[in-house]
Each structure stands twice: as C-alpha cells, then as structure tokens.
Amino acid sequence: MPDTGAYLDHAASTPLCAEASDAMVPMHRELYANPTGAHRMARDTRRRIDDARDVMAEALGAAPGEIVFTSGGTEGDNLAVAGRHLAAGGVAVCSAVEHHAVLAPVEHLGGRVVAVHASGVIDMDALAAALDDEVTVVSVMLANNETGMVQPLEQVAEAARSRAPRAVLHTDAVQAFAWLDVASQAACADLVSVSAHKFGGPKGTGALAVREGVALSPLLLGGGQERGLRSGTHNAAGIVGMAAAAEVVLKSRAKQVVRLAELRDRLADGLLGAVEGAVETGERSGKVAGSAHLCFEGVESEALLFLLEDAGVYASAASSCASGAQDPSHVLAAMGYDRGLAGGSLRLSLGYQTEAADIDRALAVIPGAVARLRAYGTG
C-alpha cells in the first residue's frame, strides 16, 4: 500500500465516510429528479431529503421543520447573521475569535466584536457591556476552528436573555459537531450552523437550524425552497450524504471522543516534552477532543508545515487566505499572543480515521523539524 502519510488536518476537512459515499451515489445516478417536481420520481428524491432532514433535526436538537439546508458553514453563518439583520435590523454582536464567516458579516454590518480572555474563552464582562436593546443577534461559536476551545454557550445565552431582549443567539457549531453533543450543548441557541465536510460528509453542504418563531430573512431569493429561507434546487446528494455522515457521528461520537482524546493527549504531551519552549494554546480540558494546538517560539509555521509535508505529516497553522499563503491568526491575536509566538503556531486536528501510527509519525517528525528551523534561525 502506498504511504498516504499522516493526515492531521481534520479541522480543515475530513475524508468522506463510506456511508455517505454509498448514500450519495444513487442520488446522482437514479434519484436525480428535482425534488420539488410533481411526479413520482421527484417524490422519491424528496423523500430522501425529508429523511435526511429528520436525521439532521435529531442531530441538532431541532424539529424537522426547523432545518434549513445550506451550501455549508459559511452560508449558514451568513444567513444567521445577515439574515437576522435583514429581518430585525439592529446590531450584531460576536466574539473576536469567530470564524471569518461570522466575523466578516458582523463587521460588514457595523456590529460589535467582543474580546476573549487569554484562554480564548469569551470575556463575559465585555459581552455584557456589548449587549443592549439594540442588539438583534449574538453569534458565539461552540468550538473554535483553530484552537478547539469550547465557549460557555449557556452563559452567553443567559447574558443575552437578560441584557438584549431582542437578540437571538446563533452558534457556529461547524467545528463542534464531530466532538460534542450539539443537540444538548447548543439547546440554548436559536440558530445553529454545521458543515458536512467537517464530520465525514461532502463539501458544499451544510445545515442551519432555525428555531420556530425566529424572524430571519433569506439571502438567496428565488423558488422559495426551504420555507423560503434558502431558494435554489436542493443539493440532494450532498444533503443525503451529510445525513449519512451525521448518523455515523451520532452512533460513534462518544466512543471516538474517548479514543481520540487519548491520542490527542499523547500527541500534545509528547510535543510539549520533546520541544523546548513549546506552548500549548489554551487549556486542554476546555478543547474538543480532536484538537491539539501549539506554538513554537523561533519558528515560522509556513516553514514548519513545509518540512512536515516533506515527511508526510499534513497539518496547518492559522486559516489560509485565498492565495494559499498562511495569514497571521486573528484568533491568537485576540488571545493576546504576540506575533512572534503566534507566527509559530501549529494546528494538529485528529479525525475518526486517525490511528496511533499517525500520532507516532507526527511525534517522530515534528521535534526534529522544529530543531532544524531553529538552528537556521528562521523559518
């Protein structure tokens, strides 16, 4: 078998699971009729989408009628923030460590960005100060895409309830779904977005749960699909694939979390022990199980990732920009990391396919790569 390397970049994307792949094929080959059509073939497609809706409703702790299928996390986040603004006006509030899919629309709409503590957890005093009668949407992610840190959503919901009576709470659960029981942990949220390719489903598919009674305006107008909230012919194969992947998650999540947290701990502890001056970003107990995030002083992430790739270890640093270059992390900046240390960040994210051998390989490769770069006084 060819050496496929150690893929430790599941927070960027995951492989399509077999169940999703199997479920998708007939949607392309046989069940291709437009689900909004009037004939039997259309109804056959429609039934699969409705089945998928039931699964996603269970997965997100919502009613089937509260699920809106989207093209992924970015669309769900935009629909939540901008769609809420369109419907209710007012001010949008989010944390400084949100994904750009939330941060950019909030900033575009002139909203308020709330500071986080050095731990990466939202500063509740700053949040309280940002909340008032003007605020119509508060968006705080469940788990961070870079560090894996989990936010205290219940407290955020409580603050919003008491200080911003017009506000609804949105949570970007894109990075959380593979690791946390989103149905219960995001039960306090009115809007919950997920993206299929982060949990074994296909790219270009996601869902936004919209609690009954939340006023939201669509961003895409047209044929009125998804109760008018998201026009456009359904991505039937993607939706069915997402639901199949979600079923796998619901069945195996608890076990995988235990197994992968152990591997993650071995990885993070191994690196902290083997690399002098390595800093773990954020408290580990506050992170999702698949996330290991470290900073190495005196190293530039780009150069480190290059050496890791040469040795068959695939990881990432901060978010990549459109050109493929590594941009400085706004998450680490918000946590107060100086640019030097933040510039040496490494995100190793595990997934359901990760095995002990992947961890062994990373542990065998990373300390030497860091030492080499430090010896050259660069990255």
Place this chain on the structure above:
Amino acid sequence: MRVLAAMSGGVDSSVAAALLAEQGHDVVGVTLKLWGGESDTGCCSVSDVEDARRVADRLGLQHHVFNFGDAFDERVVGPYVDHHAVGLTPNPCIECNRHIKFDKLMVRAEALGFDAVATGHHARLAAAESGFRVRRGVDAAKDQSYVLYMLDQQQMARLMLPIGHLTKDQVRRRAAALGLRNSAKPDSQDVCFIANRAGGRKGFLSRRLGESPATVVDADGAELGSVEAVQAVTIGQRRGLNLGGADEPRYVTKVDIDAGRITVGRREDLYTSTQDVINICWAGMLPLFAVS
C-alpha cells in the same frame, strides 16, 4: 540539485523553473505573498499566485506560497516611504532582492533543505578563479544584472539564473512551446505594491506621509509653479509638476523637503560628475585602496 524556484506568475520565472526541471533538477516552485494591500501589478495578487500555481501544475512541480508580508512591509515598503519623506529616490525592487529574495527566502530555502534558489532575472552568473561574478543577461534591453548588485559570494554560490542566456523573445517562445498560460503576459513594471487606480505613487505616498505643498523653481530661483505634495516628487521626474507646456521638457533636479522647494532644469542639468554612494557591496575581493 534540489532547487527552490521563485515563481512570480510571470513568464520569466515560469520558464526558469521549467528549464531547471528539464535539466533534471528536483524543482519546487514558490510564490511569495508580499503585499496584502491594494495592488494591481506585480507579484502579489491572487491571480498572479494562480498563474504560478497553474504553471507549476503544468510542469508537474509542487508549488507553495510563502507569506513574507511582514518582512516586506518592514524592509521594503517602510524604507520606500521613509526615503521619499527625505527627498531620496528609492528602488524598492533592489531592497526586495536584498532583504526578501536573497536573504529571507534564501535562508528559508537552506533551512528547508534546498541546495539553491532560482529566479527569473535576466542576468547570468559566471564562476571565475576569484569567485562568482554577476554578468548581464544576453538581452541588453531586458538586462537586470544591476538589481543583483548586492549579492555576496555565498549568495551567488546558492543562486541559479536559468534564463540569463535567453532573450525575452526566446523566453516567450519557450513558454509558448511548453503551453504555459502566461507566455504572452505583459512584463511587470512600476512598483508592485502601488495600485494605479488608487492615485498611483502620489496617492500611496500621500496616504502615508500626508501632503506638504512646495514651490517649483528654476535653477535661478525663479518661481514657476507649485505642487500639492512634495513627498511624491523625485529627482528626474518630468510629469505631474503642473508647469504647463514649456518649450523644453523640464526635470526635477533637486528636492528640498524642509524648504518646500523643488528645483527643475533641463535634461543636461541632471548630469553630474560626482555622486555620493551608500550601501556599497564588495561582491568579490575587498578593495586594495582605502575607502572612507
């Protein structure tokens, strides 16, 4: 050899990478992301990175993007602005070569296990008994040897200039024969981090330095007109001086920022028999005579 080929997305560096691969070197392409601001020329835009990536794909090479934006801002853009602020005429391409391509990139290349860095400059390297020398490219009209003056012997030993023996026409024909998408792409000119649509150099400098007006005088001190921003005026400049249609073109011969005075003269007035020099680079042996 394992060679890191700097690929801007332009035709010269693309052919340079292609030639090295043809010669059997183990080539990896890299495009530098240097500038996050507004720009419409040069080597920084997403579309240039895409050109470089697609050329690398076509040639079967791995391609990476390195973000040297912080260093570029500090070592190239900052000094560019500072020099204009005191009336000097900076050449940012040379500072980029000095600090980015032949320092930061070369050091990183070595750290990443590369034996050499290649660029698409129209210049050649010659090995002599006394060491390496930079020679002109064979295309006199495109020669870029002067932007490589700062190379020291160690850097020259680790540099490859694969297209210096080709004319620009030959490079373009080579690119076309290889089926490269950028074979007819226009040559890059001007300063890569300044966008024409945002007021060009004057707009760029005014945003960073503000604008102080200056009077324009001739060699005898007679006032001829005025400009809005003395910071954006540089020696040798002819356009944008608001002098109207004179009989003979007039050039800036002196910029006095403190006094807010620009002196203009004829073309001949730009000639000089003495010149102060800074940043001297002894590329070969040290001089045998004393230099103060």
